[in-house]
Amino acid sequence: MSAQTPLADAVEVRSLLESLVGRDVEVLTGASAQDPAKGDGCLVGMYVDDIGAVAALVLLDVPLAAYLGGALGLVPVRMAQQAVDHGGLPDGLLENASEVLNVMGSLFNAEGAPHVRLETVFEPGHPVPADVARHAQAFGRRCDLDVDVAGYGRGGFSLVVV
Structure with a gap:
């Protein structure tokens, strides 16, 4: 059996986000x-393997993308809230927020697993390709979280391993 792209759990996601933004992060x-x-859409990171096949997705709703992007760039909370x-x-x-998605790629690159990298970021409110939309809603290897960035706010997060 060939190695699979690993599915990160809530603790791994929280740890990575806390170290990246330098703030406490709560995940549920x-x-x-x-x-x-749906709604305002999501910021979608599409990760591919070395042959270009979709290996994983990370989806951030607009609030979480704004809050993580704000925390990373030390943007005032009111500006993130305006977004x-x-x-x-x-x-x-x-x-x-796209840089957050880039760093999230490290969750997929465990020893012995296929190499995975961020290929494309799809902006909220813009259509995503049909295969990406299908993977985003698939049951199976996924981690769906509510994420609260201390001092900024709460939003939705989905990680899907294809």
């Missing part, structure tokens, strides 16, 4: 799956 399991086609209120991410928060 049992959250709803994030859907890029949430408007249902979108300005360029600075989008860039910071």
Whole structure:
């Protein structure tokens, strides 16, 4: 049997996010799956293996993308909240949240597992390819969390291993 891309658990996600943003992060399991086609959409990171096949997705709803992007870039909370209120991410928060997705790729690269890297980031409110949308809603190897970034706020997170 060939090695599989590992599925990170809530503790691994929390640990990575805390070390990245330098703030306490609380995670709660049992959250709803994030859907890029609903509401304001999601920031979607698509990760591929060495042959270019989709290996994993990370989906952040707009609030979580704004809060993580704000915390990473030391953006004032009110600016992150304005993005949430408007249902979108300005360029600075989008860039910071995309960097969060890039670092999240380390969760997939365990010893003996296939190499996985961030290939594409799909912005909230923009359509995603049909295969990405299908994987985002698939049952199976996934971790759906509510994530609270201390001092910023709470949002939804989904990690899907294809």
